[in-house]
Amino acid sequence: VQVIESGGGSVQPGGSLRISCEVSGYDDVGLCMGWFRQAPGKEREGVAAIDSDGIPTYADSAKGRFTISQDRVKTTMYLQMSSLKQEDTGIYYCGAERCTESRYLLRDFVNIKNWGRGTQVNVSS
DSSP: EEEEEEEEEEOOOOOEEEEEEESSSSSSEEEEEEEEEEOSSSSEEEEEOOOTOOOOOEEETTTEEEEEEEEETSEEEEEEEOOOOOGGGGEEEEEEEEEHHHHHHHTTGGGGGOOOOOEEEEEEO
């Protein structure tokens, strides 16, 4: 399984950014995908996840500002980020794993075996 993120960059506070994740080589059912970020000096944390039924789950920090979506074949996932804050800065990693509901992927992300290399998001003035 190959996981590739793209679309990171720098943006001012209050701005918007969209990042993408493409998964290939997955030949099982029930693929869930999620975004997880790691700020400098902090542990990785869940941001948002989506399951094979298209049901999303968001961390409290992302609710109302971020929107997760996927394409029709459900191998590419997007995270539209708006009203960005400096504390959103970090490396955003895409994780893909079989799961039953997106909330489990977000909660138990330590069990994810398929990770991308990450894409950097910088929010600063």
